[in-house]
Amino acid sequence: xxxxxxxxxxxxxxxxxxxxxxxxxxxxxxxxxxxxxxxxxxxxxxxxxxxxxxxxxxxxxxxxxxxxxxxxxxxxxxxxxxxxxxxxxxxxxxxxxxxxxxxxxxxxxxxxxxxxxxxxxxxxxxxxxxxxxxxxxxxxxxxxxxxxxxxxxxxxxxxxxxxxxxxxxxxxxxxxxxxxxxxxxxxxxxxxxxxxxxxxxxxxxxxxxxxxxxxxxxxxxxxxxxxxxxxxxxxxxxxxxxxxxxxxxxxxxxxxxxxxxxxxxxxxxxxxxxxxxxxxxxxxxxxxxxxxxxxxxxxxxxxxxxxxxxxxxxxxxxxxxxxxxxxxxxxxxxxxxxxxxxxxxxxxxxxxxxxxxxxxxxxxxxxxxxxxxxxxxxxxxxxxxxxxxxxxxxxxxxxxxxxxxxxxxxxxxxxxxxxxxxxxxxxxxxxxxxxxxxxxxxxxxxxxxxxxxxxxxxxxxxxxxxxxxxxxxxxxxxxxxxxxxxxxxxxxxxxxxxxxxxxxxxxxxxxxxxxxxxxxxxxxxxxxxxxxxxxxxxxxxxxxxxxxxxxxxxxxxxxxxxxxxxxxxxxxxxxxxxxxxxxxxxxxxxxxxxxxxxxxxxxxxxxxxxxxxxxxxxxxxxxxxxxxxxxxxxxxxxxxxxxxxxxxxxxxxxxxxxxxxxxxxxxxxxxxxxxxxxxxxxxxxxxxxxxxxxxxxxxxxxxxxxxxxxxxxxxxxxxxxxxxxxxxxxxxxxxxxxxxxxxxxxxxxxxxxxxxxxxxxxxxxxxx
Amino acid sequence: xxxxxxxxxxxxxxxxxxxxxxxxxxxxxxxxxxxxxxxxxxxxxxxxxxxxxxxxxxxxxxxxxxxxxxxxxxxxxxxxxxxxxxxxxxxxxxxxxxxxxxxxxxxxxxxxxxxxxxxxxxxxxxxxxxxxxxxxxxxxxxxxxxxx
Numbered sequence: 001x002x003x004x005x006x007x008x009x010x011x012x013x014x015x016x017x018x019x020x021x022x023x024x025x026x027x028x029x030x031x032x033x034x035x036x037x038x039x040x041x042x043x044x045x046x047x048x049x050x051x052x053x054x055x056x057x058x059x060x061x062x063x064x065x066x067x068x069x070x071x072x073x074x075x076x077x078x079x080x081x082x083x084x085x086x087x088x089x090x091x092x093x094x095x096x097x098x099x100x101x102x103x104x105x106x107x108x109x110x111x112x113x114x115x116x117x118x119x120x121x122x123x124x125x126x127x128x129x130x131x132x133x134x135x136x137x138x139x140x141x142x143x144x145x146x147x148x149x150x151x152x153x154x155x156x157x158x159x160x161x162x163x164x165x166x167x168x169x170x171x172x173x174x175x176x177x178x179x180x181x182x183x184x185x186x187x188x189x190x191x192x193x194x195x196x197x198x199x200x201x202x203x204x205x206x207x208x209x210x211x212x213x214x215x216x217x218x219x220x221x222x223x224x225x226x227x228x229x230x231x232x233x234x235x236x237x238x239x240x241x242x243x244x245x246x247x248x249x250x251x252x253x254x255x256x257x258x259x260x261x262x263x264x265x266x267x268x269x270x271x272x273x274x275x276x277x278x279x280x281x282x283x284x285x286x287x288x289x290x291x292x293x294x295x296x297x298x299x300x301x302x303x304x305x306x307x308x309x310x311x312x313x314x315x316x317x318x319x320x321x322x323x324x325x326x327x328x329x330x331x332x333x334x335x336x337x338x339x340x341x342x343x344x345x346x347x348x349x350x351x352x353x354x355x356x357x358x359x360x361x362x363x364x365x366x367x368x369x370x371x372x373x374x375x376x377x378x379x380x381x382x383x384x385x386x387x388x389x390x391x392x393x394x395x396x397x398x399x400x401x402x403x404x405x406x407x408x409x410x411x412x413x414x415x416x417x418x419x420x421x422x423x424x425x426x427x428x429x430x431x432x433x434x435x436x437x438x439x440x441x442x443x444x445x446x447x448x449x450x451x452x453x454x455x456x457x458x459x460x461x462x463x464x465x466x467x468x469x470x471x472x473x474x475x476x477x478x479x480x481x482x483x484x485x486x487x488x489x490x491x492x493x494x495x496x497x498x499x500x501x502x503x504x505x506x507x508x509x510x511x512x513x514x515x516x517x518x519x520x521x522x523x524x525x526x527x528x529x530x531x532x533x534x535x536x537x538x539x540x541x542x543x544x545x546x547x548x549x550x551x552x553x554x555x556x557x558x559x560x561x562x563x564x565x566x567x568x569x570x571x572x573x574x575x576x577x578x579x580x581x582x583x584x585x586x587x588x589x590x591x592x593x594x595x596x597x598x599x600x601x602x603x604x605x606x607x608x609x610x611x612x613x614x615x616x617x618x619x620x621x622x623x624x625x626x627x628x629x630x631x632x633x634x635x636x637x638x639x640x641x642x643x644x645x646x647x648x649x650x651x652x653x654x655x656x657x658x659x660x661x662x663x664x665x666x667x668x669x670x671x672x673x674x675x676x677x678x679x680x681x682x683x684x685x686x687x688x689x690x691x692x693x694x695x696x697x698x699x700x701x702x703x704x705x706x707x708x709x710x711x712x713x714x715x716x717x718x719x720x721x722x723x724x725x726x727x728x729x730x731x732x733x734x735x736x737x738x739x740x741x742x743x744x745x746x747x748x749x750x751x752x753x754x755x756x757x758x759x760x761x762x763x764x765x766x767x768x
Numbered sequence: 769x770x771x772x773x774x775x776x777x778x779x780x781x782x783x784x785x786x787x788x789x790x791x792x793x794x795x796x797x798x799x800x801x802x803x804x805x806x807x808x809x810x811x812x813x814x815x816x817x818x819x820x821x822x823x824x825x826x827x828x829x830x831x832x833x834x835x836x837x838x839x840x841x842x843x844x845x846x847x848x849x850x851x852x853x854x855x856x857x858x859x860x861x862x863x864x865x866x867x868x869x870x871x872x873x874x875x876x877x878x879x880x881x882x883x884x885x886x887x888x889x890x891x892x893x894x895x896x897x898x899x900x901x902x903x904x905x906x907x908x909x910x911x912x913x914x915x916x
Binding site: 500 | 802805806
């Protein structure tokens with residue numbers, strides 16, 4: 001392969017690096033009204049009265065909108081396929097406010113100063129209710145967070161608003177209770193994960209204006225432009241045809257922008273005033289009022305025979321979706337569907353539980369999407385079971401884990417929000433990942449621990465993980481290729497590059513098929529007027545789903561070139577081929593260059609625009625796999641954990657661009673390391689998020705990460721474009737469990753609640 | 769009020785409000801490489817050189833830079849060399865934090881700092897959420913000629 005597997009820089013690299021105006025705030029109309037939101041100071045309240053008269057008098061204030069001024073259609077902000085598996089429980093503005101930070105009023109004015117002043121002058125009288133702040137007490141709490149009758153699910157998701165339940169799910173294969181009785185060794189443990197924040201460095205930003213045709217144009221830092229268009233149309237009762245959503249360059253997303261956030265507020269202002277408007281969230285607003293990871297609790301019961309065969313997995317979960325049920329059911333199901341197939345030889349497996357509403361920051365999509373929560377619980381528990389069996393944790397895993405050519409009934413039973421698809425795992429080099437990782441970290445030498453000094457111990461631990469490649473039978477991506485007169489191609493894709501490099505790898509795929517340099521493919525993506533549909537960047541879908549669409553479009557284009565070339569040469573198509581530069585006679589000397597053919601097609605002979613399109617929906621979602629190995633040093637005087645080494649060995653099929661694949665894994669690992677060790681989330685007793693800035697919410701710095709090594713094993717996914725699977729999320733999944741296991745191996749304390757702070761380690765050491 | 773500053777070797781007279789921070793003024797005048805990441809001086813993304821030394825532009829009142837010299841990525845000739853190295857590693861990713869890192873790293877080159885441990889400490893305030901830092905470090909090692 002010439003273009004696929006090339007380590008080329010991203011097409012947009014120098015523009016991004018050298019500070020060109022490329023993000024939403026850079027591109028918003030210069031005369032935009034500044035939009036800001038009055039946010040609720042209460043965790044749960046009803047607006048009794050709202051007085052904007054004083055605020056409206058402030059010079060420069062253009063408009064103030066309350067719930068009385070905007071349509072009240074129940075929607076979900078979650079950017080998912082339609083109909084969404086998230087309940088429609090969100091309103092542009094509502095008379096209820098359901099968390100500290102919930103929107104109360106939209107203020108627009110000529111500058112920040114007048115808008116800020118107006119925010120202070122709006123008088124709101126609230127009827128304050130007792131908030132639901134503990135997700136373990138949410139079900140059946142006297143306070144009902146969504147009492148309104150309009151809120152509804154789009155289909156059966158186990159929704160019960162009267163009990164504060166956004167979604168629930170249960171499945172069982174075999175009989176867990178019966179099989180447990182036959183097990184020699186059983187463990188039951190409880191684990192908790194926290195509401196990690198995404199901290200994409202470009203804050204959520206949106207701008208809007210009315211174009212000369214009277215249409216609403218939205219520029220947005222979004223992962224899901226086509227979903228934004230649909231959701232805005234629904235929220236405001238305006239036709240989809242009257243909306244265009246443009247995604248420029250995006251400063252990171254990680255799932256946090258798989259939703260509408262600022263778009264409805266600027267749209268409300270532009271629709272009301274006819275003027276351009278923009279909103280740039282403050283960092284505090286991003287923390288308090290966008291998305292976080294769903295905190296989850298898992299009760300895990302595992303059973304095995306004494307020879308080390310894992311026989312039973314039972315995962316009972318509780319997930320906290322915060323004030324709105326965005327991605328509630330799907331993140332919960334992924335915690336099972338992207339962990340349980342790892343151990344596909346069990347006799348019985350059960351996954352059940354509820355996703356509850358609380359009066360806290362709404363949870364949403366976040367890289368890993370449930371899998372990291374489930375992985376921390378399951379992979380910690382597997383180590384505990386192996387220890388009880390007296391087995392090496394790696395030997396135990398190798399005996400029980402999934403192998404190439406095998407399947408799991410989970411694939412069919414658990415999809416995302418509905419049934420999944422039957423699937424044989426055609427590519428799985430998990431065993432090779434484990435063996436390579438053992439070598440790289442020197443497991444045999446280091447396991448379980450080494451004493452470094454009287455107060456410091458080093459230990460190693462590991463975990464295995466899987467993810468998916470798009471949502472089978474649901475996610476669709478499309479691509480259009482267009483030939484230009486110099487022989488270059490425009491590649492138009494709905495796929496959404498949010499910094500990942502997907503524009504570049506999709507161009508590499510097209511270039512590989514057409515046998516042209518990637519530099520000859522000009523990419524334009526994510527504009528609902530100009531590019532074909534794509535669900536957007538989520539669920540590790542772009543390389544696989546959009547990549548397959550691009551590959552098919554390029555194959556069609558290649559056929560078109562051969563057809564038109566044959567016509568030009570006066571030959572039969574069967575006697576003609578295309579090598580990327582020339583269309584030539586197979587058994588002869590006639591040839592025409594692509595450039596010449598392209599020029600005559602546009603200007604002189606047999607005139608036409610060559611254009612090829614294709615769509616792709618995955619019939620499967622081939623999982624990437626990885627093994628993660630952590631080496632930590634624990635200070636038993638302070639409880640401080642220092643990460644020394646992290647080894648990630650990944651099977652993501654063929655890496656279309658090995659540099660970009662590696663960075664995806666490295667970035668995922670460090671977010672996972674942050675979730676494991678640093679990113680603590682704290683609320684005040686009345687429900688205000690306290691860790692709402694980067695001083696109090698600590699993400700890893702470059703000095704916190706130790707030595708990180710990422711390796712890819714050789715693997716080929718037959719259904720993927722040129723053998724590729726996804727790589728976006730798999731890197732994040734293993735650090736919490738691998739680090740927890742390493743800490744246990746180092747000093748014998750088992751931390752089951754994330755993040756693993758020095759206090760928790762020290763207190764556990766003291767209680768030992 | 770008006771201030772006189774030299775930005776990227778050009779003398780400029782800027783109209784500012786007395787309470788405006790430098791970051792907002794620079795963005796208003798079209799220096800888009802200067803980006804707001806956190807509001808609390810913690811992320812390093814809005815780093816510029818003030819009289820040749822790196823500072824977070826979100827934490828300085830514009831009025832205070834009257835008569836001083838400012839350099840952003842747009843005015844740093846060495847920025848492109850380092851940017852190319854970052855691009856070769858794929859270490860730009862979303863790119864939002866890159867200009868701040870570039871400004872700070874070019875400054876370290878002027879100081880001739882070549883020990884990776886020292887470099888990591890000097891750059892500790894330049895946060896990144898996409899790359900996991902490892903790719904940045906590969907590029908930094910090449911650009912600064914890190915001694916191994």
